[in-house]
Amino acid sequence: MNTIHIPRCDCSEPNSEQKDGKGLARTLFLGSAGLALWWIIYSRLDPASRFLTYDLFGLSRDSHLGDTVQFFIFEVPKVMMLLTLIVFIVGIIRSFFTQERTRRYLAGKRESAGNVMAALLGIVTPFCSCSAVPLFLGFVQAGVPLGVTFSFLIAAPMVNEIALVLLYGLLGWKVAAIYLTSGLIIAMVAGWIIGRLHLDGWIEDWVREMRAGEAVVMEEKLTWADRIERGRIAVRDIVGKVWIYVVAGIGVGAAIHGYVPEDFMAAIMGKDAWWSVPAAVLVGIPMYSNAAGIVPIVEALLGKGAALGTVLAFMMSVIALSLPEMVILRKVLKPKLIAVFIAVVGSGILFTGFLFNMLF
Amino acid sequence: MKIVICGPGCASCEKVKKTVEQAVQDRGIDATVEKETDFAEMARMGIFSTPAVVIDGEVKCVGRAPERSEVDKWLS
Numbered sequence: 001m002n003t004i005h006i007p008r009c010d011c012s013e014p015n016s017e018q019k020d021g022k023g024l025a026r027t028l029f030l031g032s033a034g035l036a037l038w039w040i041i042y043s044r045l046d047p048a049s050r051f052l053t054y055d056l057f058g059l060s061r062d063s064h065l066g067d068t069v070q071f072f073i074f075e076v077p078k079v080m081m082l083l084t085l086i087v088f089i090v091g092i093i094r095s096f097f098t099q100e101r102t103r104r105y106l107a108g109k110r111e112s113a114g115n116v117m118a119a120l121l122g123i124v125t126p127f128c129s130c131s132a133v134p135l136f137l138g139f140v141q142a143g144v145p146l147g148v149t150f151s152f153l154i155a156a157p158m159v160n161e162i163a164l165v166l167l168y169g170l171l172g173w174k175v176a177a178i179y180l181t182s183g184l185i186i187a188m189v190a191g192w193i194i195g196r197l198h199l200d201g202w203i204e205d206w207v208r209e210m211r212a213g214e215a216v217v218m219e220e221k222l223t224w225a226d227r228i229e230r231g232r233i234a235v236r237d238i239v240g241k242v243w244i245y246v247v248a249g250i251g252v253g254a255a256i257h258g259y260v261p262e263d264f265m266a267a268i269m270g271k272d273a274w275w276s277v278p279a280a281v282l283v284g285i286p287m288y289s290n291a292a293g294i295v296p297i298v299e300a301l302l303g304k305g306a307a308l309g310t311v312l313a314f315m316m317s318v319i320a321l322s323l324p325e326m327v328i329l330r331k332v333l334k335p336k337l338i339a340v341f342i343a344v345v346g347s348g349i350l351f352t353g354f355l356f357n358m359l360f
Numbered sequence: 361m362k363i364v365i366c367g368p369g370c371a372s373c374e375k376v377k378k379t380v381e382q383a384v385q386d387r388g389i390d391a392t393v394e395k396e397t398d399f400a401e402m403a404r405m406g407i408f409s410t411p412a413v414v415i416d417g418e419v420k421c422v423g424r425a426p427e428r429s430e431v432d433k434w435l436s
Binding site for chain 1: 367368399400402403404405407408409410411412419423425427
């Protein structure tokens, strides 16, 4: 595909070299000071929440209410602080990866290597599910193989920084790493299988007949100041949008934490209930939530005896197989292809669920 | 001046439309602001990621929501 290169999008403030050099030193200084302050506050959150709950409010250490309140006071600032830091850093990283650049990388790739790369790029490329269709059209136009495109479309919403931060903050690095790895593997393998099935005929006809214009590529020359500004904007937009879900999710999580008896979930979401994994996947498909809302609830379920595999399967199904995204993709894919997509990804999630129920 | 906002109508596209409309109003510019939701039409213009802003046929921004200050610069 031919591309028009626009030398410079006048989206960013012009910065002279000298000003940028000086600014960088200042930014680095402020950045390290800010990070140190962040760490000091972050490491004091647990004792502070205990002090507030048990000493200041005078709640009993063994009471349900005390448990609930301390959980809430500790988790909300902790998760919000982690989220802010990571969204800021990822916002800066994302300024290096645009969808146009990702498309160009993938256009020349063959399958296999292409699937791996597409899944990895899915983590860092800015993506929202409402831009899935134009992205799909762009990939088709650029000659990116169908299976490689699917690897990207599976990984991009499922493996994202918000899900990983929340899993790390609430459940520890092991669960976050398991989620990251299995999410990537599902995206790679499912995309590869869809590619092997040669389903290009199941793309809507108008897409293949479409006469597309030359892709507009905004080649921005961003300074570090611009990239940091992008990080700030990401924090404002993303944290500003998801904080309410985080607070609500932790609120529900706190209530479950304090009031639901231990092992309450063991019978229906425990290891011994094999059927709970497919049930979790099925229940998850029509549910549409972002990671911010679902992880605190997942944390509480795990604490009450639900099995890790079942809970992971539920979370992946909610995020990766969402009904609204299917409706959007229906514009470019025939129903048969959407059915194959759900079946292949759903099987991958099932497999992951059973695997981790067996291992842990 | 003819301004077209490309996007299927999700939250971020709506936000861009509001930003642009506000800017047009504040600056008292004689401009029409339209929405383009047809993906085939966007593809014809070479737009493969949304939201995008097109002013008098020239693509100003693709794949992200512009800040108000950027919109002001395009309009001046």
